[in-house]
Amino acid sequence: MTVEEKDRAAAIFKPETGRIVAARMLTETEKFFRVVLDHGGPLGHKPGQFVEVSIFGIGEAPISICSSPTQEDSFEMCVRNVGSVTNAMHQMGAGAEIGLRGPYGNGFDMEAMKGRDVLFVAGGLGMAPARGVIKYVLDKRHDFNIVTILYGAKNPSELLFKEDLEEWQARPDCDFHVTVDRPDDSWKGNTGVITTLFRNISNIDARNAWAVVVGPPVMYKYVILEALSIGIPESRILCSLERRMKCGVGKCGHCQISNVYVCKEGPVFTYSQIKRLREGI
């Protein structure tokens, strides 16, 4: 390898810097961050992509971008506090500097969805990546046909982005349904697992619709069965997979399933593709 080739290879691991301009807790364990890049330009992401966040002196973690690229001046993330990097992020507020690599991953093919019905099914923290896609579709509402959003959380206190949920509920051009597994005394809505919301879907042209499914691994099997049972084809059911990642750029193999690097070829796959991947779901 020449010196120039080595420099080029090293450059892909060099983070750029950005500043947190807003931060607030969404739940007991999830924190919201809005970030402006120091170069002043947009992140230039596609809905469904992620960034590798660097906390200097601690490490890196892949985090989904939960805002739409139609919001150009900043981008947003929702981070669950589970370990060293995410805990360090939770100690940060407006004004703090972070490092970023990306955006990475394939993201969702929004062009292919144009003119079609789109069904979103988001469970738990899956609402973070799903929100970026939902916001994109609602910002470009005329490009899409019927938009249905199904969202499930374990209990009401774990629901993310409550202001967005209220807005979607109020919009006449979006069919929004939410459920919780374990209601508390204040909960007046649906109770039950997310698949119970499928009975609320109406008027969609399933053969031509797209389903966007994001959630914990346990959810996929059941949601995919429901989506297939209403007639959405396997090749139009899109799932975003989460795998342990390190480099994010197809170099280290941490995210590999069979011969597929989830960080590069995913994290978004059609159900037809996942079926061929052993341990895909």
Ligand SMILES: Cc1cc2nc3c(=O)[nH]c(=O)nc-3n(C[C@H](O)[C@H](O)[C@H](O)COP(=O)(O)OP(=O)(O)OC[C@H]3O[C@@H](n4cnc5c(N)ncnc54)[C@H](O)[C@@H]3O)c2cc1C
């Ligand atoms: C494409 C992608 C998008 C993601 N988007 C988000 C997001 O939007 N918000 C968010 O909060 N999290 C997201 N995650 C998960 C996040 O990357 C991990 O929680 C994070 O890397 C943990 O880093 P840490 O240093 O805080 O924890 P560590 O100190 O590394 O580990 C804490 C605990 O979490 C486990 N762990 C670490 N990484 C993972 C992982 N990838 N999967 C399962 N268990 C893990 C460890 O074994 C340990 O038990 C995403 C992951 C991927 C691959």
Ligand code: FES
């Ligand atoms: S995370 Fe390194 S190859 Fe995918």
